[in-house]
Amino acid sequence: MSLFIRVLARPVLIAGLLSGGWAPAQEPASQPSDNNTAVQPDNTKVNQRDRNANERTADQQKENRSDRDITQQIRRAIVQDKDLSTYAHNVKIITQDGMVTLKGPVRSEEEKKAIESKAAEVVGRDKITSQLEVNPKNQ
Numbered sequence: 001m002s003l004f005i006r007v008l009a010r011p012v013l014i015a016g017l018l019s020g021g022w023a024p025a026q027e028p029a030s031q032p033s034d035n036n037t038a039v040q041p042d043n044t045k046v047n048q049r050d051r052n053a054n055e056r057t058a059d060q061q062k063e064n065r066s067d068r069d070i071t072q073q074i075r076r077a078i079v080q081d082k083d084l085s086t087y088a089h090n091v092k093i094i095t096q097d098g099m100v101t102l103k104g105p106v107r108s109e110e111e112k113k114a115i116e117s118k119a120a121e122v123v124g125r126d127k128i129t130s131q132l133e134v135n136p137k138n139q
Helices: 002-019 044-051 065-080 109-123
Strands: 092-096 099-106 128-134
Touching: 065 092, 065 099, 065 109, 099 109, 109 128
Parallel strands: 099 128
Antiparallel strands: 092 099
């Protein structure tokens, strides 16, 4: 008789879980708020640029202590500036042998200059290569 109760209880439990409040989390459908269609970002040119062996990418960040410290100091200065956008806070900082490359989108020319200035305070302007791109919100 206990086998009969265990077998019978399982479908009831599963049905109760799915209908009674527990259900697997589902991703909300992303739909534009108006009738405009969402435009997917096209990173083709950036991806092609970064495949070039001469281009520095984040995975090339050196693991020696001085390069890590430089990157950390620049990142800290950028993140502490609450006037910068999320894009600016997330720029790539790649340090190799004391030379810093900055990459990524920022929202304005002012943000670009602010990030370059923060990096220059750490290593000096002559050791910075800026590949920051200005992408305003309306694009």
